[in-house]
Amino acid sequence: TQLLEQSPQFLSIQEGENLTVYCNSSSVFSSLQWYRQEPGEGPVLLVTVVTGGEVKKLKRLTFQFGDARKDSSLHITAAQPGDTGLYLCAGVSNFGNEKLTFGTGTRLTIIP
């Protein structure tokens, strides 16, 4: 069974601070996705990274896929209360088989 470990599991920081969330595995993934989930709702896709070493920016969020395609990180600059939520990484393991393996999740709270 492939595992995706996220760290930290919980993170609570002040508004305006920077933070990084990590997603690590011993398995190689063909692509990796990041989702955000808010209370009472299902996860919503933020980004997909496909190429080893790829960096994608979404406003204050920066996503990076590791060179070996085994890990990824999410960096948030100047965090805002609206960033609060559960962040989930999800890996796609095989070409043509688009099942997702989800990470363990990071619950982020931004304190105003």
Add this chain to the structure above:
Amino acid sequence: DADVTQTPRNRITKTGKRIMLECSQTKGHDRMYWYRQDPGLGLRLIYYSFDVKDINKGEISDGYSVSRQAQAKFSLSLESAIPNQTALYFCATSDPSPGTYYNEQFFGPGTRLTVL
């Protein structure tokens, strides 16, 4: 209206009862999934269906069954519910574009199931 809907949104039941969770989608997607979410474990795949005639087990299918009644409907059943099936259940759909290696999954709002 939401593209992916789940009913019921909340359910409390007793050990041994049969429970059905329903999922409907208006996105026109062929692929549908059922996940359960537990704290600290992320989402784990129970069953998935790539079209109406295709049903596949996920990583935690024991104790669950599914039915794909139509392209738009995918239901999950617990034949005899037990307390460790208490969790948040999500339905999702996807429709990967030709030539891509990945897909975006669209999730319903979830069903919170408690088995006493």
